[in-house]
Amino acid sequence: MLSRYRPLFLALSVMILLLLAYTAYWAAAAWRLSKALAEASGKAAEKNVELTLDHPAVAGFPLRLTVNLSGLRAQWPSGTLVEAGPLTLSAWAWSPLDITLETVAPLRLDLAGSARHAPASGTATGLTGRAELGLDGKPRLVSATLTGVRAQTDAPLAAAEVVVSWTAPAQAPEGPTDPQGRIDLLVRDLDLPGAVPPPLKPRIDQLALSYEARGPLPAKPSVEGMTAWRDGGGTLEIPGARLLWSGMDLRANATLALDGAMQPAGKGTAELSGAETLIDMLVENGSLRPEQAEGAKAGMTMLGRRTDDGRSVLSVPILLKNSQLFLGPLHVATLPPIPWN
Incomplete structure (x- = not known):
């Protein structure tokens, strides 16, 4: 049994x-x-x-x-x-x-303060x-x-959500220009301090950035360490950046390095849809007359192209040289120098 x-x-x-x-x-x-x-x-x-x-x-x-x-x-x-x-x-x-x-x-x-x-x-x-x-x-x-x-901070900020991640490279870095790992940053509903010129809104809907260092960065940035990184062929790859703000959709990519003065330099490409918001802002602050704005919008429509997802975008090159930032032929900013030490 x-x-x-x-x-x-x-x-x-x-x-x-x-x-x-x-x-x-x-x-x-x-x-x-x-x-x-x-x-x-x-x-x-x-x-x-x-x-x-x-x-x-x-x-x-x-x-x-x-x-x-x-x-x-x-x-x-x-x-x-x-x-x-x-x-x-x-x-x-x-x-x-x-x-x-x-x-x-x-x-x-x-965060403790420093000389910088x-x-x-x-x-x-x-x-x-x-x-x-x-x-x-x-x-x-x-x-x-x-x-x-x-x-x-000096300019208080608030955001509904901040997402940050680090992804290791597929293979362990060995050479002087090997990928060191990608960092992805996403900020949603970012409230800006101070007044914002209309028709821009005081809240950025979304700010996203992905970047990856090529070549080992020093643990503590210094002139000596960053010079060695630059001379070894080090670069900062930005495969994607995106800004959603007041009806605008800006997408960009770029490759950055350090120039002879140890300041960022590089180039890339930007695609902007909803640029009419910027033209309306120029009208609001008196930089453009309404008839000039209509001509500018018509010109942007002629120069733009239609993407697969239905957006009308204007593609322009990005250039950063001698601390001067250009979008196409337009000078848009002068960057403050980085005091490495």
Whole structure:
């Protein structure tokens, strides 16, 4: 009789053994996490960083590995400070290298001043993030989404959402001009300080930028380090930038480098749709008469082209040379010099 149930007993035994093995695996991983949290402040102190993790606790059994903190505080010798309220880091137990982070408490960042910039501070009402690690423990993707961002600087700014991410290059950089990893920045509903000339609106709908350094940048920018990067063929590739503002849609790409005076120089291409807004602004401030504006709009229509998505765009070259920025033949700005030291 018992022989009839032998397959069932074997199956149950295997399931129990697998459950015990999984429980042991989860417990071992939780122990390593707890040990790393206990050692984190000491390792940070070795780098002169004061790190405080409030009441760290590991939970999430059976499906997840979760670290709960009631607060976090990190301060660097320069005076830069990061503070966060309760936050959670979590990963599926079978995929511990794909980590998510979340907090809904206010965050605070204080940037210490220097010879090149005044002190600044910022806050956010929430943060979600993700880190994808390789088998070697090095990050392949790191992203963070901040909501309710407020920046207190000389010109205070506010944004509904800021998304920033870093993606590692497909292959580890070896040569002097190899990609170092791409940074993507997206800002939504950015409120500008001060008065904005009509018909422009005081809120930018969207600002996006992607860039990637070619060649290893020095950890601390200096004349010597940036000169070596420039002389080694280093460039900054901007495959995409976009501005949505007051009915305008500006898209651009460019390649930048450092010139003989250690200032940015480069060229690219810009495509602008909705440029009529700029002409209307010139009429509002008296730079153009209404009849001149009509002629300008007609000329832009003749020079523009229709894209696949139905936009009428005007394509112009971008040139940055001797700190002078040109859009086509028009000089649009003079950039302040960068004091590397």
